[in-house]
Amino acid sequence: MNEILISLQDIAFGYPAHPVLSAVNFHLHPGERVALLGENGAGKTTLLQLMVGLHKPSAGRIHAFGRERRSEQEFREVRARAGLLFQDADDQLFCPTVLEDVIFGPLNLGRSETEARAIAEQVLDSLGLTHYADRVTHKLSGGEKRMVSLATVLAMQPQVLLMDEPTNGLDEKAEQRLLEHLESLPQAMVFVSHDRKLVERLATRAVLIQDGTLVEGIMHSHPHLHTHSHLHIHAAGIDAGHEHDGSVPEHRHAHGGADQRSG
Amino acid sequence: MMQLTLAQESAHGDWLGRFDPRLRLLTALLLALTVVALQRLPLLLTALLLALLLAWRVGLSGPLLRKRLLAMEGFMIVLLVMLPFSVPGESWLTLGPFSASLEGLWRALEIVLRANAVVILLMALIGTLEPVVLGHALGQLRLPQKLIHLFLFTVRYIGVLFDEYQTLRLAMRARAFVAGSNRHTWRSLGWLLGMLLVRSLERSRRILAAMKCRGFSGRFYLVNPNVWRHRDTLALFAAGGLAAILLLLEQTL
Numbered sequence: 001m002n003e004i005l006i007s008l009q010d011i012a013f014g015y016p017a018h019p020v021l022s023a024v025n026f027h028l029h030p031g032e033r034v035a036l037l038g039e040n041g042a043g044k045t046t047l048l049q050l051m052v053g054l055h056k057p058s059a060g061r062i063h064a065f066g067r068e069r070r071s072e073q074e075f076r077e078v079r080a081r082a083g084l085l086f087q088d089a090d091d092q093l094f095c096p097t098v099l100e101d102v103i104f105g106p107l108n109l110g111r112s113e114t115e116a117r118a119i120a121e122q123v124l125d126s127l128g129l130t131h132y133a134d135r136v137t138h139k140l141s142g143g144e145k146r147m148v149s150l151a152t153v154l155a156m157q158p159q160v161l162l163m164d165e166p167t168n169g170l171d172e173k174a175e176q177r178l179l180e181h182l183e184s185l186p187q188a189m190v191f192v193s194h195d196r197k198l199v200e201r202l203a204t205r206a207v208l209i210q211d212g213t214l215v216e217g218i219m220h221s222h223p224h225l226h227t228h229s230h231l232h233i234h235a236a237g238i239d240a241g242h243e244h245d246g247s248v249p250e251h252r253h254a255h256g257g258a259d260q261r262s263g
Numbered sequence: 264m265m266q267l268t269l270a271q272e273s274a275h276g277d278w279l280g281r282f283d284p285r286l287r288l289l290t291a292l293l294l295a296l297t298v299v300a301l302q303r304l305p306l307l308l309t310a311l312l313l314a315l316l317l318a319w320r321v322g323l324s325g326p327l328l329r330k331r332l333l334a335m336e337g338f339m340i341v342l343l344v345m346l347p348f349s350v351p352g353e354s355w356l357t358l359g360p361f362s363a364s365l366e367g368l369w370r371a372l373e374i375v376l377r378a379n380a381v382v383i384l385l386m387a388l389i390g391t392l393e394p395v396v397l398g399h400a401l402g403q404l405r406l407p408q409k410l411i412h413l414f415l416f417t418v419r420y421i422g423v424l425f426d427e428y429q430t431l432r433l434a435m436r437a438r439a440f441v442a443g444s445n446r447h448t449w450r451s452l453g454w455l456l457g458m459l460l461v462r463s464l465e466r467s468r469r470i471l472a473a474m475k476c477r478g479f480s481g482r483f484y485l486v487n488p489n490v491w492r493h494r495d496t497l498a499l500f501a502a503g504g505l506a507a508i509l510l511l512l513e514q515t516l
Contacts, residue, residue: 054472076478084476090423091469096395096415100486108478117486134488136395138419156477 003066004029005160005188006051006082011060013043013050014212020046024060024214026207028160033189035199037217038209044192045087047209048162051190052079065159080109082160083153087168089145090138098124098140098148099133105156116155123155127181143174150181163191167198279321284392284400286495290502291388295381297506301513304369307376310509314383321387328386335382339375346371394418402485412483420466427462431455 006028014020020043028034038044049055051062053075062069064078086092095101099120106116124130127147132140140148146166153161166182167175175195182189182202193199199206206217279287298310318328347356350367357363389397398415402408435451442448471479 049472052476054475076480079476080478084473086469086473088469090420091466092473094416094419094470094474095483096398096419097486100484103486104479104484105477107484108480108482113484136393138422152477 004063005065006190007063008051009061009063011050011057011062013046013055013057019212021050021209021214022059022212026214028188028190030159030188031186031204033191033202033204035203035206035217036190036192036209037194037199037206042209043212044209045164047214048084048164048190048192051162052082052084054084080105080156081158082162083156083158085149085153085161085163085166087164089142089149092149092152093137093140093145095137097133098129098135098137098151101137101148101152102133102155105152109156119155119157120151123151127151127154128177143170143177146170146174146178147181150178154185159187161185161187161189161191163189163193165192165194167193167195279388279391281494282498283489283491283495284396285404285489285491286498287388287392288397288400288404289499291385293502293506294384297509298377298380298384301377301509302373303513303516304373304376306509306513306516307373307380311376311380311383313505314380314387318383318387321391323387323391328383331386331390332379332382335378339378343371343375346374396489399485399487400489403487403489408483411485423466424459424463428455428459431458 004027006026008024008026011024011026012019012022014022024047026047036044036047046055050057051064053062053069053072065081067074069075069078093101095104099117102120102124103113103116106119107113111119121130121133124133127150129144129147129151132144132148137145137148146169150166167178170178175197179198179201189202191198191202203219206219208215208217294310298307301307301310347363347367347370348361350364350370352364352366354362355365355368392400395415395418398411398418401414402411432455435455440451442452
């Protein structure tokens with residue numbers, strides 16, 4: 001097995017009267033894209049933040065990039081190498097302009113202003129955001145804010161991407177764009193999402209938080225014989241290339257041969 | 264989204280935008296100090312007219328200007344009413360035991376003219392700047408970093424907070440809340456404010472966490488796009504000349 005990027009051992013977090021997570025074990029290997037699933041309030045965001053030391057675990061050990069990490073000082077390096085994309089882009093983008101936001105990370109890592117600018121331009125360019133450099137961050141749309149947030153994280157050239165509901169609140173087009181970029185990235189990823197499409201397309205592995213602890217999710221694809229109708233909306237009178245005959249197709253799943261009927 | 268700047272972007276006062284924002288700040292400061300030093304009514308009147316002319320040239324909309332000025336006037340009215348009665352001198356009006364002095368009246372007039380001239384001037388020169396640009400210009404003028412960042416953070420998040428306020432307010436209205444003068448109203452509004460405070464605090468924590476994730480270590484960085492050109496120097500000299508003439512007239516008249 002190749003080296004482990006981030007590993008959590010027996011992590012617990014919470015308050016004595018109100019434990020959130022306990023006995024969590026997790027390992028992230030290079031090249032993996034792990035979907036972190038669980039119900040609302042299960043502690044998914046907390047778990048991501050634990051990995052970069054934004055919370056202190058009440059028990060357990062965190063190893064990242066080959067060393068055990070305990071103190072704030074030690075986690076600083078982790079944060080430079082594992083970029084966290086926040087759920088609300090308004091939390092992430094705090095600088096006046098897009099360019100300033102993107103160079104903030106590289107400058108903090110000790111790059112010179114020229115280098116930081118070069119990195120920023122290259123990252124913005126790779127995300128198709130070249131013309132956004134001088135825009136004022138709070139005037140961007142939701143989708144634009146999310147893409148710029150991703151740029152601010154990528155500008156730190158992290159080895160790992162941690163993302164908290166990256167497609168949350170995006171429309172289909174913006175989501176599609178983001179997804180395409182994420183698929184093209186080489187970094188190992190851990191992402192929280194309720195978005196089935198994102199999990200399906202991106203994840204190589206899934207873990208679930210259940211009753212405060214982490215369990216390995218079994219990701220498998222069935223030979224799905226789908227004959228069911230999807231909601232499809234287009235403007236009236238437009239030739240969408242299909243007939244509207246009003247018949248309702250049956251919903252049939254064939255799970256591994258055993259024929260099941262549902263819906 | 265809340266309107267922070269006074270003029271719309273498409274206003275016809277675009278010629279002002281060709282100058283360095285720093286010039287606008289310096290000019291505003293210079294002229295404001297000059298106006299404050301003036302005491303003669305004709306000169307103050309001239310200054311007010313010049314300020315109005317400038318406001319008209321940069322395309323400040325009349326209603327907006329009036330609204331902002333009214334806010335200030337409301338603030339000053341008590342002072343204006345009290346001054347004639349409190350400054351000793353030749354009486355021109357007696358109300359029972361109180362008498363208003365001519366000197367006091369002149370003084371009040373002086374203050375009105377001065378305040379209006381300065382405020383209109385500031386609105387025309389600085390109020391029309393994009394807040395972010397203003398922040399950058401202040402930073403380039405070497406004002407204390409902490410103040411600049413406080414200002415820029417305010418600009419960045421005031422809209423976010425305002426949106427949150429509006430959402431909460433809308434949610435209240437959706438449940439048939441109508442503000443009245445009763446306990447229920449005051450308590451509900453109190454909760455609204457409290458909720459806003461709690462949310463702001465939580466947001467500030469998240470922002471700090473996001474900043475830490477990007478290696479924040481106490482330093483902020485601004486990229487300054489403003490370039491000081493020849494015409495800025497010329498304009499600054501012109502403003503300086505105007506100030507000098509006004510001050511000279513004040514001395515010699």
